[in-house]
Amino acid sequence: MKLHQLRYLHEVVKQGLNITSAADALYTSQPGVSKQIQLIEEELGLQIFKRNGKRLTGLTVPGQQIVMLADKVMRDIENIKRVGEEFSDVETGTLTIATTHTQARYKLPAAVKAFMTNYPRVKLNIHQGNPSQVAEQVESGEADIGIATESISERESLLCLPCYHWNRCVVVPHEHPLLQGGPLTLEKLVNYPLITYDFAFTGGTLVSKTFSDAGLTPNVVLTAIDADVIKTYVTLGLGVGLLANMAYDADRDTHLAKIDVDHLFADSTTYLGVRKDAFLRGYMYGFIELIAPHFNRAAVNQALKIAD
Amino acid sequence: MKLHQLRYLHEVVKQGLNITSAADALYTSQPGVSKQIQLIEEELGLQIFKRNGKRLTGLTVPGQQIVMLADKVMRDIENIKRVGEEFSDVETGTLTIATTHTQARYKLPAAVKAFMTNYPRVKLNIHQGNPSQVAEQVESGEADIGIATESISERESLLCLPCYHWNRCVVVPHEHPLLQGGPLTLEKLVNYPLITYDFAFTGGTLVSKTFSDAGLTPNVVLTAIDADVIKTYVTLGLGVGLLANMAYDADRDTHLAKIDVDHLFADSTTYLGVRKDAFLRGYMYGFIELIAPHFNRAAVNQALKIAD
DNA sequence: CAACGTTACGCTCTTCGTAAAGATG
DNA sequence: CATCTTTACGAAGAGCGTAACGTTG
Numbered sequence: 236m237k238l239h240q241l242r243y244l245h246e247v248v249k250q251g252l253n254i255t256s257a258a259d260a261l262y263t264s265q266p267g268v269s270k271q272i273q274l275i276e277e278e279l280g281l282q283i284f285k286r287n288g289k290r291l292t293g294l295t296v297p298g299q300q301i302v303m304l305a306d307k308v309m310r311d312i313e314n315i316k317r318v319g320e321e322f323s324d325v326e327t328g329t330l331t332i333a334t335t336h337t338q339a340r341y342k343l344p345a346a347v348k349a350f351m352t353n354y355p356r357v358k359l360n361i362h363q364g365n366p367s368q369v370a371e372q373v374e375s376g377e378a379d380i381g382i383a384t385e386s387i388s389e390r391e392s393l394l395c396l397p398c399y400h401w402n403r404c405v406v407v408p409h410e411h412p413l414l415q416g417g418p419l420t421l422e423k424l425v426n427y428p429l430i431t432y433d434f435a436f437t438g439g440t441l442v443s444k445t446f447s448d449a450g451l452t453p454n455v456v457l458t459a460i461d462a463d464v465i466k467t468y469v470t471l472g473l474g475v476g477l478l479a480n481m482a483y484d485a486d487r488d489t490h491l492a493k494i495d496v497d498h499l500f501a502d503s504t505t506y507l508g509v510r511k512d513a514f515l516r517g518y519m520y521g522f523i524e525l526i527a528p529h530f531n532r533a534a535v536n537q538a539l540k541i542a543d
Numbered sequence: 544m545k546l547h548q549l550r551y552l553h554e555v556v557k558q559g560l561n562i563t564s565a566a567d568a569l570y571t572s573q574p575g576v577s578k579q580i581q582l583i584e585e586e587l588g589l590q591i592f593k594r595n596g597k598r599l600t601g602l603t604v605p606g607q608q609i610v611m612l613a614d615k616v617m618r619d620i621e622n623i624k625r626v627g628e629e630f631s632d633v634e635t636g637t638l639t640i641a642t643t644h645t646q647a648r649y650k651l652p653a654a655v656k657a658f659m660t661n662y663p664r665v666k667l668n669i670h671q672g673n674p675s676q677v678a679e680q681v682e683s684g685e686a687d688i689g690i691a692t693e694s695i696s697e698r699e700s701l702l703c704l705p706c707y708h709w710n711r712c713v714v715v716p717h718e719h720p721l722l723q724g725g726p727l728t729l730e731k732l733v734n735y736p737l738i739t740y741d742f743a744f745t746g747g748t749l750v751s752k753t754f755s756d757a758g759l760t761p762n763v764v765l766t767a768i769d770a771d772v773i774k775t776y777v778t779l780g781l782g783v784g785l786l787a788n789m790a791y792d793a794d795r796d797t798h799l800a801k802i803d804v805d806h807l808f809a810d811s812t813t814y815l816g817v818r819k820d821a822f823l824r825g826y827m828y829g830f831i832e833l834i835a836p837h838f839n840r841a842a843v844n845q846a847l848k849i850a851d
Numbered sequence: 852c853a854a855c856g857t858t859a860c861g862c863t864c865t866t867c868g869t870a871a872a873g874a875t876g
Numbered sequence: 877c878a879t880c881t882t883t884a885c886g887a888a889g890a891g892c893g894t895a896a897c898g899t900t901g
Contacts, residue, residue, distance in 0.1 A: 279627030319587030
């Protein structure tokens with residue numbers, strides 16, 4: 236058995252059982268991939284893929300287990316390489332952060348700036364996506380660290396560290412009726428068209444739960460992944476914006492008024508997630524500490540150990 | 544990076560940093576191993592081994608982590624092969640049990656006989672050793688299943704399932720003074736030379752703790768790993784035997800008298816241990832169920848899942 | 852017939868084993 | 877000087893890419 240064969244296997248599955256595109260992704264020839272798949276099936280004495288004639292149509296039962304194990308092997312190989320990089324050249328490498336727009340735009344800039352100063356030779360990537368995409372990227376190893384509020388803390392394979400708490404605010408154009416008539420209530424809010432994050436109402440998240448617990452159905456007219464987009468449409472008078480407190484900038488958003496809603500929604504916690512089985516480079520610990528100063532290297536290691 | 548290189552690495556460490564004996568163990572040439580070690584060190588850009596000139600004297604800090612990960616990879620490769628064997632030929636394979644003499648001699652025979660009938664094409668090995676050797680063999684993958692009372696349940700990497708409870712008995716020659724004068728007490732027992740298992744007094748096990756809690760020091764004159772050896776010396780009048788209840792056979796041990804000591808020592812539990820990260824062959828589930836009927840395949844899988 | 856997978860074949864690069872040389876204690 | 881590791885080199889083998897062929901929908 237060869238590591239190459241496991242890598243090929245992984246890529247074929249990842250590419251939706253398409254050998255040709257797997258070969259492309261691996262920068263090698265298609266017959267080579269085909270051959271190696273055959274060889275490993277022969278060595279193991281079973282079919283990993285279900286086939287219809289020559290087409291791959293699915294994974295067999297043992298195939299599923301083998302692919303799972305192959306993935307595990309490849310993550311560990313990845314970890315070995317990282318150990319190598321870590322010790323041969325401590326300050327060089329790549330850090331990929333997966334996060335949501337709000338975090339990337341309003342919370343990370345300070346940490347990123349400090350990080351780039353501290354580790355000038357580390358290449359930094361920021362992947363943006365909705366919370367479940369963030370979690371998936373960390374799980375699959377595409378990203379080293381994920382930062383998000385929803386869903387990341389539900390993944391078994393991830394260690395999640397609480398970073399900070401935050402709440403939401405409502406933004407409206409100046410002279411909007413909601414600015415008068417005393418404190419805002421959920422009942423008042425549902426009378427107006429709502430513009431908010433597109434994932435705020437998927438899968439029983441805190442916002443949707445708050446409304447439904449109160450027996451109310453908000454009128455969500457527009458959703459976006461992006462606080463700036465939401466604010467833009469609010470400015471155009473298309474509705475009332477509901478977004479993270481930190482996304483309102485009094486200096487810049489002069490054409491919008493902010494209404495606190497801390498009393499309507501419970502605080503949310505933003506988590507930072509890493510794979511439990513990943514080897515963390517020194518600078519990754521550095522980044523984590525920049526975002527969540529209470530998690531220094533020792534604290535993270537302890538959490539990893541306990542979670543293991 | 545090649546799987547071969549990781550295997551070589553593992554074996555060199557296992558052979559006490561001796562490349563020559565590693566090469567022997569791997570049935571390959573010594574320069575080949577040497578070369579591959581160099582290659583992987585070069586690829587990772589660091590030294591895995593500390594060297595004094597040409598001699599290997601230890602592992603570097605990154606080396607330790609790399610060896611750890613390499614071991615993990617090799618276990619998963621092993622699991623992949625097992626999946627292959629399991630599905631290509633369900634009833635063929637090897638089962639290696641590590642256990643103590645007492646279990647092998649008095650508890651396993653029934654299960655082993657049934658197993659060999661149910662799975663005639665599976666080759667069965669029984670490794671004997673003291674409880675910590677049993678645990679080590681399972682941890683290292685030399686044995687698939689370990690059965691022992693002490694120490695096996697303390698290993699982090701093993702899943703331990705309780706099999707059955709048992710207690711001890713004292714055996715003496717007929718007409719021994721202990722047979723008269725009412726129920727046996729610890730105080731009486733320490734007046735006589737004691738012959739028992741060699742691991743019964745290592746590392747705070749139940750027997751030694753019972754004596755020390757009572758403020759007594761038994762006079763252990765002879766220890767053995769083997770109940771039959773203990774009984775032999777008791778027959779010779781060299782002392783009083785303390786051994787597992789099941790090791791006394793009224794039909795065969797006619798020259799020895801048995802005294803129950805259930806009231807002196809707490810029950811012990813015999814555990815069955817498997818690696819948490821091992822893929823279990825179908826017949827392994829079968830063997831487990833033969834020994835511990837309450838652990839059928841589903842129950843074991845559930846325990847593995849929870850432990851994970 | 853377009854997309855995809857397999858077979859065939861020659862080329863290159865890697866690995867392995869033997870033999871010999873260099874270090875270590 | 878016995879043990880152990882590294883270097884050197886020729887032979888065997890494995891993987892890769894191109895080209896051609898066979899299937900599937």
